[in-house]
Amino acid sequence: MAVTLKDVATLAGVSVKTVSNVVNGYAFVKPENRRRVEEALAATGYRPNVGARNLRRGRTGFLALMVPELSIPYFGEMAGLVITAAQRRGWSVLIEQTQGTRDRERATVDSLGPHLVDGALVHPEALEAGDFPAAEGKIPLVLLGEHAVDVALDRVAIDNVRAAHVAVSHLVSLGRRRIAAIGANPQRGTSSLRLAGYRAALADAGLPSADSLVEPVAKYHRAEGAAAMKRLLAKEEPPDAVFCFNDLLAVGALRSAAEHGLRVPDDIAIVGFDNTEESAFSLPALTTISPDKAAIAEAAIDLIHSRLAGTESAAPRSVQPPFSLEVRESTVVS
Amino acid sequence: MAVTLKDVATLAGVSVKTVSNVVNGYAFVKPENRRRVEEALAATGYRPNVGARNLRRGRTGFLALMVPELSIPYFGEMAGLVITAAQRRGWSVLIEQTQGTRDRERATVDSLGPHLVDGALVHPEALEAGDFPAAEGKIPLVLLGEHAVDVALDRVAIDNVRAAHVAVSHLVSLGRRRIAAIGANPQRGTSSLRLAGYRAALADAGLPSADSLVEPVAKYHRAEGAAAMKRLLAKEEPPDAVFCFNDLLAVGALRSAAEHGLRVPDDIAIVGFDNTEESAFSLPALTTISPDKAAIAEAAIDLIHSRLAGTESAAPRSVQPPFSLEVRESTVVS
């Protein structure tokens, strides 16, 4: 039913290989034959069978991207950028969702055989070092997002400790003194890094490290941010600023602040993390850490590419794309 | 380098086909041999080469999902649900982004050969009827999102006209009289339907159809919604309610209303469309049309599945999943 090289060859009156040569741009084909083949290609609407080609070539043309949930704006945005970057290199992207659970993350990483995809970008949330299969005969893996996890793999992530430090220092510079943090979660790789940055910034400012103002959350969703903020505001000495470990938590915090009758930033300042598109339009707009997402996507694709092209075993590389602090209404009156 | 059936066969001391039989659950294999093969499978960590298997079977195990942009929350959420639904049927999902331009949509639809994917879910924005290749020898295609486009394909979409009618009638029932619409765009399939529902609802309420209150937008993004709202508020007789054709436009409208010093819903009520997660947390939370997204994803996957399973040519089917109106703070004071 589908058109194959053979069909085209029959129509053009040449051998299958000659058609293959034309399709692949081989130089030595008689102009006359090339023309005939090209006509036949056009007439039949031939399209190569990717599976067969890759079976022969040993490549699949696919990359996998593992994320917790696409419905989370940060991952939606990242996935979009990854797909675009991959396309430029001729890859199609296959997306796997893990809901951020360790079991599903492990299952996904295990299933990434060399046949299904040429490489994978994984954005783990709860994976631990031992969960990664030995690099042995495996496809190139790139870790997205900084983690405490210590594993010999290529990675791409902004400097989370420094970014958190910048965010909190910004609050300090505005004269805030009781600075809370929302998002502590021992399960999550980035959490401990951002927490470290938060603590370091407080220490550098000579402020007491107030662990009573560090709110844990189970997930990085809006509702959790709202709940955490409620708990903070119910305290005897509530904070005058909050550093949220992502924008969703911050959006939730904004809502609880409003419901509590507080003005942001006058009564309490809020900083987010990720600079998702939503954060520029919340009321008030969120001050947030803005990682260069496009650079992250590009770097990750480049790493996969060079792994596949280059020699088998180069030392794992780590890329740290830039980030910036996007100052908006939630910390500074405009 | 990768383990093949042959390797397993050698290790187990049986033929390749016997291993294949074990892997595929063929009944008649001597228990002794089955055990040996299973041990060998475990020992080698064998994984079938999907490409080769599909080459033989004529299936690829992939579905394509075409959307404008993953960074748009509605599509991020839908993509997540589609992936989950597809996974249950054993499919992996490949995502293609078109930015909503007709050229890229057409190019994408054209490229969906039978080799790359078993079927495709396409969410067109600007495609016209003639852009679809004849069903001839093609893979099953399911159209997501209702459109004026008349093409003989399976489709899944809520009833956009009725949904818009419900949204606007809600505003009418609250006593609003000057109801604007943001989102008119002749290029976009759903726009004309929602506009029709809007007009019908006004007519049914005996309100004059005020075309001066219909604001066109180029894209369904927050910034466009904000700009459109600004234009509306600059009018001599500004509206007392706005129906936005999606939540992003509504979020933008919220911001412009706030910047204009208006209280929502007291001074102006706002309704969105899509019930993206963001809409429940905006300030105020958005009243919005809530399509049953999970049902849409399930229905689409089911359609593909039954197309592939069933007879070649059944008449195109159209599924209309339910929707509801989610009433929140942007129209009713709590």
Next chain:
DNA sequence: GGCTATTTTTACATCGTTGGAACAACGTTG
């Protein structure tokens, strides 16, 4: 024209898997 050098085309094997047919081993049965 005969010979080599170069260009162009073809036949064949191969990637890893599975369907089908052939074959072997087995216990039943007439």
Next chain:
DNA sequence: CAACGTTGTTCCAACGATGTAAAAATAGCC
């Protein structure tokens, strides 16, 4: 014990493409 159906296994061809090497066609040269 010959004929038979049932199980279990193997061999071979095929899916569609490409690499290799050999064959064929063409050109260049003495």
